[in-house]
Amino acid sequence: MATTRQAHTVWEGNLIEGKGVVTFDSSGIGEFDVSWPSRVEKANGKTSPEELIAAAHSSCFSMALAHGLAAAGTPSTQLTTTADVTLQPGTGITGIHLTVQGVVPGIDEADFIKAAEGAKANCPVSQALTGTTITLSASLA
Numbered sequence: 001m002a003t004t005r006q007a008h009t010v011w012e013g014n015l016i017e018g019k020g021v022v023t024f025d026s027s028g029i030g031e032f033d034v035s036w037p038s039r040v041e042k043a044n045g046k047t048s049p050e051e052l053i054a055a056a057h058s059s060c061f062s063m064a065l066a067h068g069l070a071a072a073g074t075p076s077t078q079l080t081t082t083a084d085v086t087l088q089p090g091t092g093i094t095g096i097h098l099t100v101q102g103v104v105p106g107i108d109e110a111d112f113i114k115a116a117e118g119a120k121a122n123c124p125v126s127q128a129l130t131g132t133t134i135t136l137s138a139s140l141a
Contacts, residue, residue: 009034022047040089050085050093057125058083061098064123068115069104077103078141095133103141113138 005027011020019035038046058081069076081100088094100116107115116138120126126134 022052040087048087050087053093053096053125053129054083054085057085057096057098057123057129060123060125061100061119065100065102065116065119068119068122069102069107072111072115074104074107074111077105079103080141093132095135096129097135097137099137101139101141107140109140112140 006025007022008025009020009022012018015036019033021031022034023031033046034048035046038044039048039050043051061083062079062081065079065081066076079100079102081098084097084099086094086096098116098120102112102116104112116136120134120136
């Protein structure tokens with residue numbers, strides 16, 4: 001069964017001086033301020049589309065990797081994933097780098113890296129972002 005999630009943004013003003021609020025409708029977890037300066041300079045307590053993509057990608061990748069490891073008979077104890085999304089103003093998102101460190105009993109580093117590469121290629125967020133260069137660093141804790 002397909003699942004649809006929803007968020008919405010209300011933006012006021014122009015790009016440079018304006019501001020907006022992103023609301024997570026499906027989960028109800030809250031509203032988060034966004035602005036151009038917080039997107040391209042310091043965050044100053046506000047989020048950005050790139051941070052939201054990083055959150056989506058790191059969580060999706062972690063789920064895909066956990067699933068793949070369990071299916072291979074080596075379930076993980078813990079996976080810690082960071083997604084760094086780089087925005088170049090005037091160009092756009094220029095890349096995403098995933099870094100994962102895992103605690104996985106019964107697996108060696110080479111097999112863990114192979115599983116992580118599979119998760120990178122197959123998680124739905126990675127697939128949605130195929131127009132972006134996605135790189136990966138994976139290691140066991």
